[in-house]
Amino acid sequence: MGKRLTQIATRTGDDGTTGLGDNTRVAKDHLRVHAMGDVDELNSHIGLLLCEELPLAAREVLVEIQHQLFNLGGELSIPGYELLKPEAVAALDEALAHYNGQLPKLEEFILPAGNRAASQAHICRTVARRAERAVVALGKQDALRDTPRHYLNRLSDLMFVLARVFNRMNGGDDVYWKSERLRHSREGGNPEH
Numbered sequence: 533m534g535k536r537l538t539q540i541a542t543r544t545g546d547d548g549t550t551g552l553g554d555n556t557r558v559a560k561d562h563l564r565v566h567a568m569g570d571v572d573e574l575n576s577h578i579g580l581l582l583c584e585e586l587p588l589a590a591r592e593v594l595v596e597i598q599h600q601l602f603n604l605g606g607e608l609s610i611p612g613y614e615l616l617k618p619e620a621v622a623a624l625d626e627a628l629a630h631y632n633g634q635l636p637k638l639e640e641f642i643l644p645a646g647n648r649a650a651s652q653a654h655i656c657r658t659v660a661r662r663a664e665r666a667v668v669a670l671g672k673q674d675a676l677r678d679t680p681r682h683y684l685n686r687l688s689d690l691m692f693v694l695a696r697v698f699n700r701m702n703g704g705d706d707v708y709w710k711s712e713r714l715r716h717s718r719e720g721g722n723p724e725h
Contacts, residue, residue: 548560553606553610554613556611563666563669564611564674566669567669568608568609569666570663571601571604571608571663574601574663575598577655577656577659578597578598578601578656581594581649581653581656582595582598584652586649586698587697590631590694593627597624600616600683603617603620604616604683607680608667608670614677616680618682621683621686624683624686624687624690627690631693631694631697632693634697635693635696635697635700638696640708640709641711642696642706642707642708642709643709644658646698646706647701647702647704649698650695650698650704653691653692653695653698654691656691657688657691657692658688660684660688663684664681664684664685664688667680667684
């Protein structure tokens with residue numbers, strides 16, 4: 533595969549099109565290209581998250597996710613091809629159960645904040661949701677397997693949970709939303725006054 537990338541600036545995209553893995557060309561604003569771009573951006577954000585000091589087990593999960601996102605991007609670039617396997621979704625389910633089991637029950641809404649690792653995990657979560665929306669939109673136009681959509685949905689959930697885990701490193705905690713409405717309802721007052 534290394535020999536395929538011998539020339540980066542091919543100028544073939546100067547006309548506003550890009551080549552897919554099956555050698556077809558589509559407009560750069562095609563839904564498939566949007567989905568591929570969102571998955572690529574997500575993978576890049578996970579790479580940035582990996583620059584932080586993280587527990588080794590979480591780091592290994594994130595590195596595996598990067599490989600699976602590359603598979604997903606490859607699958608999106610070749611219509612009708614399967615690279616992302618259902619086992620990858622099962623691995624996310626397993627990680628989700630493991631990390632969520634370590635956390636206290638969430639009784640309040642939390643802000644996408646905290647330490648840098650947690651905040652970057654929240655960015656990954658939101659980009660995963662955008663990538664999921666792009667895959668859903670593409671699926672309305674082109675036939676897609678369920679696995680890419682399931683993977684991104686589960687990955688967003690895992691990134692939320694990992695953000696909570698990362699906020700607890702070194703004795704930290706989640707950053708809770710100070711909702712006036714919730715405060716008033718607990719106090720028995722009317723939030724309108």
